[in-house]
Amino acid sequence: MKMNKWLVLVSVLVLAFPVSAQVSLQTVTGAQQNVNTTQGVFGAPNVTGGAQSLSREQLMQAQLAAQSQQMDLSQYIQSNGNSTGRNFNAQQQIAMAANRADDGKPKPYGHNLFTSGFVAERSDGLNSQYRVSPGDKIAMQMWGAVVRSQIITVDNQGNIFVPDVGPIRVKDIPATHLNAVVTESIKQIYPNNVNVYINLLTATPVSVYVSGPVQRPGQYAGLASDSVLFFLISAGGIDPQRGSYRNVSIIRDGETLITYDIYDFLKNGKLESFSFKDNDVVLVAEQGPMITVEGSARYPFRFELKPESRSGSDLIAYSRPLNKTTHVAVTGNRPHGPISVYVPFEEFEAFEVEDGDVVLFNDDIRPKVISVQISGSYEGPSFYSLKKGTRLVDMLSYVAIDPDSANFENVYIKRKSVAQQQKQLLEQSLQRLERSVFTAPASSDGEALIRSREAQLVAQFIERARKVKPLGKVIVADNNNVANIRLEQGDEIVIPERTDVIQVSGEVMMPQALVYNENANIEDYIAWAAGFTERAEAEQVLVIHANGLSRFVTLDSNNFWLDGDGEATLKPGDQILVLPKVDTKLMQSVKDITQILYQIAVTANAVID
Structure with missing residues (x-):
């Protein structure tokens, strides 16, 4: 099989009636190639790996290319x-x-520190890191040579007094170490035959003031070992508009003992411990x-x-x-x-x-590569990273295909930007339909009832129509000529399968695939599909060719199906789509609905009732 030089001709899909137009591009000349069993789409020999020799960094850059847009x-x-x-x-x-506050501005860094609504606190008020403070009560049990059981209160100097032993300093000792510290002191007096068990019974609460730009300034109770965050959370957190996260001080008797930078905790997890006393003040400074x-x-x-x-x-x-x-x-x-x-x-x-x-x-990155996808009948990779500016025919030379199964003459492109434009045009048509139906005047009660019923039907139709997803087809092939157009980021290049069937769908009695017959016309295929339904538009059908091009054909006075160039001809792989007919007796906006049906049929290759 040999391939001659091709004259490039591209057909551009237009979302208006008439539904298609052709725009010619420059001529693309390709050298004559011999096509083997497996080869590139346009004759170039299969290159192992295709265009996959680019680095991983280039591949990631290509995937981000669609998100990179110039800033205004x-x-x-x-x-x-x-x-x-x-x-x-x-x-x-x-x-x-x-991350935005009610006023529309971004929230301050660390705002979620005070929004959890949960404070971890044990029901008995103790935790393993609690440090003993004056006023705490400690249970002491001694047995063996000396038997004693008593509850001791930590005095103001931070000591407990054990008879025959003397004062033992326990202030600021973690609760988990209390038993070992007291036992060691007692063993110095009773080294043998005396066993000791010490347990911290209750912790003395402290009363701390929280002041400055906080949500609920006031006096709050806690434990001496509680962190500064506990008291800030109790006060509702730092005011996001006025309070400082970088300057939170602990004041005792008018003297600043320690200053916290909450950012150090948020970023590095650093939060210095501090033992609170009654009447200490947590002061949040003004915002910097x-x-x-x-x-x-x-x-x-x-x-x-x-x-x-x-x-x-x-x-x-x-x-x-x-x-x-x-x-x-x-x-x-x-x-x-x-x-x-x-x-x-x-x-x-x-x-x-x-x-x-x-x-x-x-990110003002200008990507040097783009990523495109291959679907349909092909061999090898389905994802390619290409140099920016690569054109279709140049790229397809590296795509391996089987020429017996791939209909490479009818290749077309699905492009996201085209699909978005089609969706916007369809939405504009639907909005015009809404305005025309919902604002239509009524001269009598009977007509008003009819308009109300019509509005309900149209609303249901619009709801279904808005769910349609256009395909974004770009027609690049016609009469064995393929346009060598520039590829864009995210393009999907579709190489159809070769087939010997004609698809008949839409408003026919038995939608099905029929074997292609070169002597049959459109009317024959519709007859083989059991004919039109009662709702079918029998005078005009849509023919979707393998290259993605759509043509409306009509029945003339001699019962021949014709398109703009004469009698309509079918080729293997074509699809016959019969549209529903809008009842002129029930609908006032027949023209608008009909045009929308045509748009949906052309852009999405689908029919809705």
């Missing part, structure tokens, strides 16, 4: 930082929405400079930076931008007026941010 910085600036200037995918939109982070970052929150640490590198350490980040947009205000800058990521590390700045981490 002017839109971002004009929106005063409320717009990221790019379209995020569904998962990113959900994550960003969950806040920087809003958006875009390609793992933590798109509002971050509080310390006055002495406001460089871009400090913000990067907390927000953790993704590896694909290449540039950073910063908008904000300075004493001399508003600013808006767009700098490379490396330069941003030394950039000094100010309170109220909005920082957008952006």
Whole structure:
């Protein structure tokens, strides 16, 4: 089998009636090739692995190519930082929405620390890390040469007094070590034949004040060994708009004993222990400079930076931008007026941010490769990474096929961008139909009843129509000519199977696949499918060719099925689709509904009643 030079002709699908148009492209010349049992689609010998020699990094870059879009910085600036200037995918939109407060601004970093609604506390008020404090009660049992059983209270100096032994210091000893410490002291006096068992019975609660920008400032009871987080949670947490996560102090008798940076706990798990006493004060300071982070970052929150640490590198350490980040947009205000800058990521590390700045981490990556998929009749890999700008015929030279089973002359493309456009046009048609039906006037009660019933039927029709998913077909082959068009990210190249049947579906009595007969016409195939149903549009049917091109054919006065070029001819692999007929007696918007039915049939190769 030999293949001659081809003149490229592409047919472009148009979502209007008439439903198809042809647009010619430049001529593509291919060298004459001998086709063996297994070869490339257009004659090039099969290359092992196809175009799969690219690196894993290039493959990952190709998979991310569809998500990489150019940022409209002017839109971002004009929106005063409320717009990221790019379209995020569904998962990113959900994550960003969950991280925003009621006022629409991102929530502060660490806000979920106080939203769990659960405080881990044992019912007896004790835990294994509790440290003994004055006022605690301890049960002591001694048996053997000395028998004694008593309950001892820890005095103000942090000691317990054991007769014949003296004071034993137990303050700040963990509850799990209490028995060993007391036993060791008693053994120094009674080294033999005396057994000791010590148990901490009750812990003395302390009363601590929580003040500053918290949700519910006031006085709260806890244990001396409780963490500062326990008292902050008891007070409802830090106020996200006014309180500081970087400056939480413990004050006793007017003196600051310790200052906590909650960010150290959130990022590194560091939280220094502290033994509280009655009347201690947990003071949350006023909020410091806040920087809003958006875009390609793992933590798109509002971050509080310390006055002495406001460089871009400090913000990067907390927000953790993704590896694909290449540039950073910063908008904000300075004493001399508003600013808006767009700098490379490396330069941003030394950039000094100010309170109220909005920082957008952006991925301005221009992918050098794209990924496409092969489906239908082919051999070898189904996924290819290609250099950006690769054209269809060049790529298909590396796809292995069996020429006896692959109908490579009728290859076509399913393109996501085309499917989205088809969906938008269909939605526009459905919206026009809704307006025309739901706003139609009625001159009488009887007509109003009819319009109401019609509106219900149309609403059901629209509901089903909105569920239709267009295929996004791009017709690139016709009359054994294939357009060498530029491929796009995510394209699916379909190579149909060779077949000897004609599919008859839609409004026929027995939808089925029939063996192709070169002497039969459309009317014969419909007759072999038991004829039209009562709801069929008998004067016009849709023929879908193997290359994806759709043509409406009509019955003339001599009972011949014709298309725009004369008598309609069928080829193996074609599909005959009979559409339903809209009853003009029941429906006012027959023309609109009919056009929508045509659109659905052409774009999705489907029929809805």
